[in-house]
Amino acid sequence: MRKTVVTLSLMITCSTALIADGKTLYKNCAGCHGENGQTKALHLSKAIAGQSASKTVKELNAYKKGQLNAYGLGNIMKTQAETLSDSDIKALAKYIETLK
Numbered sequence: 842m843r844k845t846v847v848t849l850s851l852m853i854t855c856s857t858a859l860i861a862d863g864k865t866l867y868k869n870c871a872g873c874h875g876e877n878g879q880t881k882a883l884h885l886s887k888a889i890a891g892q893s894a895s896k897t898v899k900e901l902n903a904y905k906k907g908q909l910n911a912y913g914l915g916n917i918m919k920t921q922a923e924t925l926s927d928s929d930i931k932a933l934a935k936y937i938e939t940l941k
């Protein structure tokens with residue numbers, strides 16, 4: 842019985858890790874950037890939908906390090922980017938590139 846519980850919780854953990862893709866991660870961004878990346882965050886940023894993945898990777902890494910502050914609100918994006926791993930950033934960038 843105990844073994845079954847352990848196995849089950851392991852399975853749940855693994856499947857959650859697998860679906861942590863760009864689309865899922867992007868849910869944390871949609872509040873400001875819009876469900877399809879079409880919103881100018883806080884009326885300031887560009888609409889990020891469809892921008893190249895390499896550009897997004899560069900921007901997110903720069904925000905993460907506190908080196909980007911395009912409109913005076915870089916700190917907001919620093920807080921967002923700080924929680925993202927390299928693979929999260931790549932997955933997000935790829936997903937954003939597919940948005941229209």
Ligand code: HEC
Nearest residue numbers: 869870873882883886887900910911912913914915918921
């Ligand atoms: C609380 C609102 C908020 C959330 C949530 C948020 N952003 Fe932002 N984002 C902003 C603001 C404000 C800026 C402009 C910051 C500045 O002054 O450089 C910005 C800028 C950006 C830019 C650069 C766009 C440009 O105009 O140069 C990218 C790319 C970006 N965000 C991606 C993301 C991603 C990916 C997420 C989710 C992990 C996210 N953002 C979550 C508010 C937010």
